[in-house]
Amino acid sequence: MNSEEITKNHALNLEDIYLGQKFFSDAYPIPKAEMVDFARKYDPQIFHTDENKAKDTFFQGIAASGWYTASISMKLLVNSLPIIGGLIGAGCEVNWPRPTRENDILRLETEVIAIRPSKSKPDRGIVSIQCLTYNQNDEIVQRLISKIVVFKKNMARNQKI
Amino acid sequence: MNSEEITKNHALNLEDIYLGQKFFSDAYPIPKAEMVDFARKYDPQIFHTDENKAKDTFFQGIAASGWYTASISMKLLVNSLPIIGGLIGAGCEVNWPRPTRENDILRLETEVIAIRPSKSKPDRGIVSIQCLTYNQNDEIVQRLISKIVVFKKNMARNQKI
Numbered sequence: 001m002n003s004e005e006i007t008k009n010h011a012l013n014l015e016d017i018y019l020g021q022k023f024f025s026d027a028y029p030i031p032k033a034e035m036v037d038f039a040r041k042y043d044p045q046i047f048h049t050d051e052n053k054a055k056d057t058f059f060q061g062i063a064a065s066g067w068y069t070a071s072i073s074m075k076l077l078v079n080s081l082p083i084i085g086g087l088i089g090a091g092c093e094v095n096w097p098r099p100t101r102e103n104d105i106l107r108l109e110t111e112v113i114a115i116r117p118s119k120s121k122p123d124r125g126i127v128s129i130q131c132l133t134y135n136q137n138d139e140i141v142q143r144l145i146s147k148i149v150v151f152k153k154n155m156a157r158n159q160k161i
Numbered sequence: 162m163n164s165e166e167i168t169k170n171h172a173l174n175l176e177d178i179y180l181g182q183k184f185f186s187d188a189y190p191i192p193k194a195e196m197v198d199f200a201r202k203y204d205p206q207i208f209h210t211d212e213n214k215a216k217d218t219f220f221q222g223i224a225a226s227g228w229y230t231a232s233i234s235m236k237l238l239v240n241s242l243p244i245i246g247g248l249i250g251a252g253c254e255v256n257w258p259r260p261t262r263e264n265d266i267l268r269l270e271t272e273v274i275a276i277r278p279s280k281s282k283p284d285r286g287i288v289s290i291q292c293l294t295y296n297q298n299d300e301i302v303q304r305l306i307s308k309i310v311v312f313k314k315n316m317a318r319n320q321k322i
Contacts, residue, residue, distance in 0.1 A: 043236065058246060058247070065235070066250055067232045070228055071203035071232070074204050074228050075205070085218070085219060086208060088219055089227055091256030091257070092254070093252070093253070094254075094255065096252070
């Protein structure tokens with residue numbers, strides 16, 4: 001069952017998750033205007049907002065904010081990993097080996113790397129996923145390891161925070 | 162010297178950084194429309210986008226995407242921690258003990274928790290900072306530990322990636 005079939009058929013319970021399971025997103029071409037607009041709002045530094053001035057900076061040209069890469073990666077994750085009750089992140093580690101650039105085309109590959117039943121709450125587990133965001137040259141622009149809360153079958157509704 | 166004075170006076174070199182140094186942002190009231198618009202674009206799940214349906218979810222009401230909290234925190238960091246050559250993040254750990262809600266007022270407190278000279282590049286160091294994002298009730302909505310690249314005096318210009 002590939003991730004497209006999963007998306008169309010049903011969202012996943014904890015019982016559906018297994019170690020090494022993989023999910024693949026569609027490709028997303030980065031709109032330059034959106035990339036720069038994001039930086040103007042949330043990360044206003046010249047290497048993210050000013051094409052000319054960016055040339056003389058660390059990045060040698062305009063580069064996306066890491067938080068923009070993270071946000072696009074989240075969009076790709078929502079569209080490729082359907083979890084019953086939604087994707088609820090408890091925390092993560094993230095790094096950006098190289099920046100996203102204008103006109104890059106990003107895609108996400110997600111792998112289940114750990115599954116741990118909750119000790120205190122028997123209706124759920126904590127699933128660790130590694131999400132690698134690639135550009136069109138198959139270079140990694142973001143490596144994210146995230147812990148998400150996944151409920152057992154018929155347990156996702158009306159679970160409180 | 163408080164962070165406001167630093168912002169007005171000069172950006173910091175590696176030599177200006179010391180362990181335990183703190184920086185404080187202004188307060189930022191969360192515009193509900195911006196919070197929901199962010200989620201529609203980057204994290205389209207009902208507990209982030211639909212006020213009514215969110216009531217029956219894990220979050221028991223509409224909650225910001227964690228990536229929105231991260232993006233607002235970055236905006237507050239840019240405005241409170243002036244580093245020569247800009248804030249360049251090498252990687253971070255982030256978690257969200259509770260969600261940001263509509264009409265929350267967020268502020269950021271940043272502390273220098275480690276300073277390490279680069280082994281391979283004598284013109285720079287890696288500075289670890291802990292950034293705590295608080296709401297108006299002094300509850301932590303985000304805990305971020307980030308490693309940033311900081312150049313020595315007169316070394317930030319024309320440094321390449």
